Amino acid sequence: MRSAVIVGAGPNGLTAAARLAREGWKVSVYEARSTIGGGSRTAELIETGVRHDVCAAVHPAGASSVAFRSLRLEEHGLRWVQPEVPLVHPLGGERAGVLYRSLDDTVAALPGRDGARWRRLMQPLLEDFDYLTGFTQGPLIGVPRNPVAAAQFGLRAVWPATVLRRMFRHDEAQALLGGLAAHSCLPMNRPFTGGLGLMLGLMGHAVGWPVAEGGSQSIVDALASVIRSHDGELHTDHEVMDLRDLPSADAVLLDLAPRQLVAMSGGRLDGWRGRPYRRFRHGWSACKVDYVLSGPMPWTAPEARRTATLHLGGPFSEVEESEAIVQRGGVGARPFVLVAQPTVADPTRAPAGRHTLWAYCHVPNGSPLNVTDRIEAQFDRFAPGWRDLVVGRAVRTAPEFVEYNPSAIGGDFAGGSMAGLQLLARPRIALDPYRTPLPNVWLCSASTPPGAAVHGMCGWHAAASVLRG
Ligand SMILES: Cc1cc2nc3c(=O)[nH]c(=O)nc-3n(C[C@H](O)[C@H](O)[C@H](O)COP(=O)(O)OP(=O)(O)OC[C@H]3O[C@@H](n4cnc5c(N)ncnc54)[C@H](O)[C@@H]3O)c2cc1C
Known part of the structure; x- marks a missing residue:
């Protein structure tokens, strides 16, 4: 029987392990x-x-993960719960940019001719969504199977958000696009920031922006259940510091940052072969605040009370400015805040009378800044009176994220910056970026394509590379 050792039980490490276990490893x-x-x-x-x-x-x-679907995680306890509305971007008072699941509803709610423009942007891509998901969930280097759909997407995706926004006249659509693009953790004038926003918007129409019932833990618990059902082993409280300490195996897969691979390699990556791994650039971190509330958030925009996800930051120009300040090494007085209120869609997480709120804003890599007051000032703006509901709060700064997860270098939560070539080719330019220069050692973390988020696709492709031998 072939054997594999996986270091790191994040969604990518577990997906790689589940795929290999299913294949009889x-x-x-x-x-x-x-x-x-x-x-x-x-x-x-x-x-x-x-x-x-x-x-x-x-x-x-x-x-939309091909890996999670293929592993049938629903049979292992995972249930996606959809809020009534995927995403809302409040603009003050009752106004908001709203991404509905239905393209028609989104189009109808956007003012002026912006709805028609949103349709023009999204409709052709939505028709090719399944293909585009497969295409964008893997290494982008190579020959696309459907060059027309890939080109259609590429021609829209290559633009910075600051250029794509010019398609729209009104704050609602512009802010929606800006908030989506801000997930890139890059200044909005960078190429492909518009494309990342587009892809997230498309997902909202195609599969929604769900939460996992009971919490995101149920995703990784389902992966662990697949692994155990194939007699795989999971060892916790076991930090690996050197590859030579691992039991021998046919393949070693690391759900880790490239820098950790170098540190564990016993000097074998000190030369030119290790250069891309040593030089890999890490991106922004987060300052995050979690709350227990005694009631739902009193957002002034009615649609904001029907969603699990909000982007707080006002019009496009404010979001753009907020992210530009992070790039310059600071955090603005009005930061762009990503908010989740999971209990709106999933009441199983808290007893009756209790609600959860999750919020973070971007901070520079390694920044110890605690910007709770600035995050809360944004709540004051869009949900006045919310402070009366606070039962308790817990803050986590970038250094605390490092403590929590040793592979979050400087608190980087995207597995590496998505600037420049690192968006397309990470951690190095190669047809098989999962394979490392070390024999039988693969990288399977978000530092490989397609990058950040809980989709397991990095682990899925790394396992495919192992299976190819
Ligand atoms: C604040 C925040 C909010 C986010 N929000 C979202 C969101 O809403 N939706 C979404 O899709 N994504 C979100 N993400 C991103 C998502 O969490 C990551 O992209 C994803 O977890 C990456 O998975 P991974 O398996 O590559 O790595 P990780 O999840 O980082 O897992 C790596 C694992 O390796 C372990 N490890 C590290 N070093 C060692 C070692 N030496 N030995 C053994 N084990 C080790 C770590 O403890 C960890 O368990 C968010 C991230 C953060 C921080």
Whole structure:
């Protein structure tokens, strides 16, 4: 029987392990912390019985993941729960940019002719969504199977958000696009930021922006269940510091940052072959605040009360400015804040009378800044009176994210910057970027294509590379 050792039990490490286990390999997973899950854990942070997603909370990428579908995670306890509305971007008072599941509803709600423009942008891509998901969920280097659809997407995706926004005249559509593009963790004038926003918007129409019932932990628990059902082993509280300490195996897959691979390699990557791994650039981090509330958030925009995900930051220009300040090494007075209110869609996470709120804004890599006051000032703006509902809060800064997860270098939560070539080719330019220069060692983390988010696709493709031999 062939055997594999996987280091790191994040969604990518577990997906790689699940795929190999299903193919009849003997797999053993080693996780540094006391629980599995990496950026997909759920925990009681403030009050007994109230469960918070410590990192990832909202799952358009998970719901469209080819890997999760193929592994039939629903049969292992995973259930996606859809809020009534995928995403809302409040603009003050009752105004908001709203991404509905239905393209028609989204088009109808956008003012002026912006609805028709939104349709022009989205409709052709939506028709090719299944192909585009497969295309964007893997290495982008290579010959596309459907060059027409790929070109159609590429011609729209290559633009910076600052250029794509010019398609629209009104704040609603512009802000919607800007908030989506801000997930790139890049200044909005960078190429492909518009494309990343487009893809997230498309996912909203095609699969929604669901949360996982009971919390994101249920995604990784389902992966663990697949592994165990094929007699795989999971070891927690086992931090691996050197590859030579691992049991011998036919393949070693690392759900880790490239820098960790170098550190573990016993000097074998000190030369030119290790250069891309040593030079790999890490991106922004987050300052995150979780709350237990005694009631739902009193958003002034009615649609905001029907969604699990909000982008707070006002019009496009403010979001653009917020992200430009992070790029310059600071955090603005009005930061762009990503908000999840999972209990709107999934009441199982908290007892009656309790609600959870999850919010973070971008901070520079490694920044120890605690910007809770600035995040809360944005809540004051769009949900006045919310402070009366606060039962408790828990803050996590970038250095605390490093402590929580050793592969979050400087608190980088995207597995590496998506700037420049690193968007397309990470951690190095290669047809098989998962394979490393070390014999029988693969990288399977979000530092490989397609990058950040809980979709398991990095692990899925790394396992495919292992299976190819
Ligand atoms: C605040 C925040 C919010 C986010 N929100 C979302 C969201 O809403 N939706 C979404 O899709 N994504 C979101 N993400 C991103 C998502 O969590 C990550 O992209 C995803 O978890 C990456 O998965 P991974 O398996 O590559 O790595 P990770 O999840 O980082 O897992 C790596 C694992 O390896 C372990 N490890 C590290 N070093 C060692 C070692 N030496 N030995 C053994 N084990 C080790 C770690 O403890 C960890 O468990 C968010 C991330 C953060 C931080």
